[in-house]
Amino acid sequence: PKILHPLWQSPLTIPGGTRQSPINIQWRDSVYDPFLKPLKISYDPATCLHIWNNGYSFLVEFDDSTDRSIIDGGPLENQYRLKQFHFHWGAINDWGSEHTVDCKFYPAELHLVHWNAVVYPTFEEAVMEGDGLAVIGVFLKLGARHEGLQTLVDALPAVKHKDTVIEFDVFDPSCLMPSCPDYWTYAGSLTTPPLTESVTWIIKKQPIEVDEDQLEAFRMLLFTSDGEEEKRMVDNFRPLQPLMNRTVRSSFQ
Numbered sequence: 001p002k003i004l005h006p007l008w009q010s011p012l013t014i015p016g017g018t019r020q021s022p023i024n025i026q027w028r029d030s031v032y033d034p035f036l037k038p039l040k041i042s043y044d045p046a047t048c049l050h051i052w053n054n055g056y057s058f059l060v061e062f063d064d065s066t067d068r069s070i071i072d073g074g075p076l077e078n079q080y081r082l083k084q085f086h087f088h089w090g091a092i093n094d095w096g097s098e099h100t101v102d103c104k105f106y107p108a109e110l111h112l113v114h115w116n117a118v119v120y121p122t123f124e125e126a127v128m129e130g131d132g133l134a135v136i137g138v139f140l141k142l143g144a145r146h147e148g149l150q151t152l153v154d155a156l157p158a159v160k161h162k163d164t165v166i167e168f169d170v171f172d173p174s175c176l177m178p179s180c181p182d183y184w185t186y187a188g189s190l191t192t193p194p195l196t197e198s199v200t201w202i203i204k205k206q207p208i209e210v211d212e213d214q215l216e217a218f219r220m221l222l223f224t225s226d227g228e229e230e231k232r233m234v235d236n237f238r239p240l241q242p243l244m245n246r247t248v249r250s251s252f253q
């Protein structure tokens with residue numbers, strides 16, 4: 001029988017999947033691509049709508065009915081619209097990120113989810129297409145308190161339970177970007193069902209720093225609804241998936 005490796009060949013790999021995420025990024029195996037452009041990010045803070053605990057993570061959702069918050073350049077052939085951002089994190093600081101770098105886990109990982117509204121009429125259709133989505137991944141490491149993140153952290157007690165939502169009407173996610181422009185990019189998938197192979201991943205090389213209290217604030221969220229037996233929302237990351245026939249490109253030497 002096929003021997004399953006607990007970390008890399010989990011049953012979570014969808015049958016026939018050739019570009020699943022997350023993956024380990026082996027720095028020395030990534031290939032510098034001089035044709036990769038700088039990533040252009042232009043977000044309008046007024047497009048922020050609400051924060052929502054969906055029972056997997058907490059999402060900050062944006063009005064994606066126009067091109068007011070977009071990314072362009074990088075490995076992308078056209079602009080993509082920001083729909084939401086969310087995080088994945090661990091119960092302790094030793095793990096929590098979905099991607100790893102040279103097999104190192106970070107305590108958390110931010111995903112900014114964008115869709116190709118130039119080619120596809122809706123997000124739901126873009127999710128089904130190979131060039132439908134672009135997700136920026138930013139690693140979080142333990143360090144100084146992140147003032148921009150704090151406005152988000154202060155709102156988390158209001159979305160403690162699954163299926164709670166609060167209005168959150170001004171937030172500029174650019175404040176969560178590291179200062180260094182360097183990134184890796186590869187063709188991958190959603191890391192939660194339906195796991196569709198529709199994501200151009202753009203993983204920032206430089207992490208942002210957050211402090212212990214801010215990570216603990218993530219860990220006090222619940223997977224469970226109000227009235228159910230409480231289950232803390234932690235370890236909401238997918239196991240690493242096989243690289244298969246893929247190359248990770250870097251925007252830097």
Ligand SMILES: NS(=O)(=O)c1ccc(C(=O)NCc2ccc(F)cc2F)cc1
Binds near residue numbers: 124127135189191195
């Ligand atoms: N962690 S990740 O960045 O890879 C990720 C990003 C977005 C989604 C998502 O939108 N799911 C809901 C959803 C909503 C509609 C739809 F058609 C498909 C669909 F997956 C899931 C995972």
